Amino acid sequence: MEFSSKLLERAVNEMSQLPGIGKRTALRLVLHMLRQSKDQTMALSEALQSMRSNVKFCKSCHNISDIELCEICSNPNRNETIVCVVEDIRDVMAIENTSSFKGLYHVLGGKISPMDGVGPHDLNIESLVSKVKQGIIKELIFALSSTMEGDTTNFYIYKQIQKYKIVTSTIARGISVGDELEYADEITLGRSIVNRIPFETSLKL
Amino acid sequence: MEFSSKLLERAVNEMSQLPGIGKRTALRLVLHMLRQSKDQTMALSEALQSMRSNVKFCKSCHNISDIELCEICSNPNRNETIVCVVEDIRDVMAIENTSSFKGLYHVLGGKISPMDGVGPHDLNIESLVSKVKQGIIKELIFALSSTMEGDTTNFYIYKQIQKYKIVTSTIARGISVGDELEYADEITLGRSIVNRIPFETSLKL
Incomplete structure (x- = not known):
């Protein structure tokens, strides 16, 4: 040009x-x-x-914030024993929009991806492990992308915190609300059958 | 959000x-x-x-330029008797890339579009008319978009300069090079038949 x-x-x-x-x-x-x-x-x-x-990052969860400790981390009504691990501040915004989570977050700042030159030390994993070590956290929810990089990152963190014996979970994988079964991929459909939930439970959602 | x-x-x-x-x-x-x-x-x-x-605009053709008179307007090898009227500096760049035009340009800065609140006085039409008036220009080529707004603008300018008896032309409308006939719209195909050119001429292009 x-x-x-x-x-x-x-x-x-x-x-x-x-x-x-x-x-x-x-x-x-x-x-x-x-x-x-x-x-x-x-x-x-x-x-x-x-x-x-x-711009500043919250010293606890690494979310973007104008103050040292972000509004979520400093809110006394949030449950500090449950921490949701996400890649990015966009994921925090997306989960906050659902109003279904009242715990705290931990923003990794990406996922382990050797192809893009991102290793575990480029992410906020150490600070997460040291938070778990302190003993306040009872459950860690992995809410990363359902990709190979996301799964690798989940597994890496799991290995690091395994010895502290806390509950770890991942968000449910399954058929999206509004989706038709015939267009779902095999793995998603398979997982949604294996991880089925009692019908009475689904009525309450 | x-x-x-x-x-x-x-x-x-x-x-x-x-x-x-x-x-x-x-x-x-x-x-x-x-x-x-x-x-x-x-x-x-x-x-x-x-x-x-x-950023400056060329005082003659209204193209973006770092100097008062742009490189094209100040180039003595360009034919100042043929002026190509375009909407936008992107069109100048596109036509320059083809190396098929050795005249000068006149950038209107848009096209007449009442829906968007753009009237003739928002465009560089007056300066074009006064250039035509000076009598140096022999031919004006309209190279505007083939839309209703483009056609309206062409016609508005044509009416303004009609009395000065210069040659006016529009760029050819027809089947794009590499296109298959069956996918061409009716109007384009119709025009390409009406405006057909001698086969010997097409061999020289």
Whole structure:
């Protein structure tokens, strides 16, 4: 792509570094900014700068937070004996939206993925193990993606905390609500039969 | 969406103002920035700011340019008697890539679209008419989108410059190179038959 302006070229190149944004999309976005008022572009870039410079992570669960201990960790109404292990702050937001979990979270910051160069030491696993060691946590719920990397990460953490004899669980795998059986994959369908629940229980959900 | 940090929320809200970027995508992009080094986010926001503050438009063709008269307009090897009228600087880049046009451009900055609140006075039409008035231009090529808005804009400009008796043309509409006939729409196929060209001419392309 040949640009008629170096300023434009640099802006497009920087935008296209973002995941899922190619040169064409970056150009479209940058041209949109040029059509809008200057204030809007300034507000965007100022928001990105101040977020990147000032964002903090909760010292306990590693969720993004403006304060040292995030609102969930510092809420006395939450059950600190149950901790849900997730990859990412997006998972915290998704689970919080369901209003079905009243424990605390632990954000790993990713999953073990040798292909992407992510090992156990790149994740917040040590701090989780030391929290378990303290003896307050009674149950750990693994809520990672149902992929090979997710399963590997679950298993790695399980091995580390096994000796502390706490309850560990993983979120249920099964047919999604609203899904038709014939389109479900074999493994999901198989697991949903093996892990069936009493009908009376399902009525209460 | 509930955010655990106001800084994060503001960055996501600003990003999601961009076209085609919803809240979820914005969050994905912002979290990506948090995983990357701080320098990269700073470089991006600095590039956007300096582009928005310092970008110039060519005083003749309204293309984006770092200098007063863009490289195309100031190139003595280009034919200033033929002007190609386009919507957007992306169209200039696309036509330049084909190396098939050696005239100058005129960038309108959009097309007449009452639905989007864009009227003729929001576009660079007056400056085009006054260029035609000067008498240097011999041919105007309309290279706008083949949509109702594009056709309206073509016709509006045609009406304005009709009295100056210059040649006006539109780019050819027809079957795209590599397309199969059976998938072409009726209007395109119809036009391609009406506007057929001598076979000997097509051999030379």
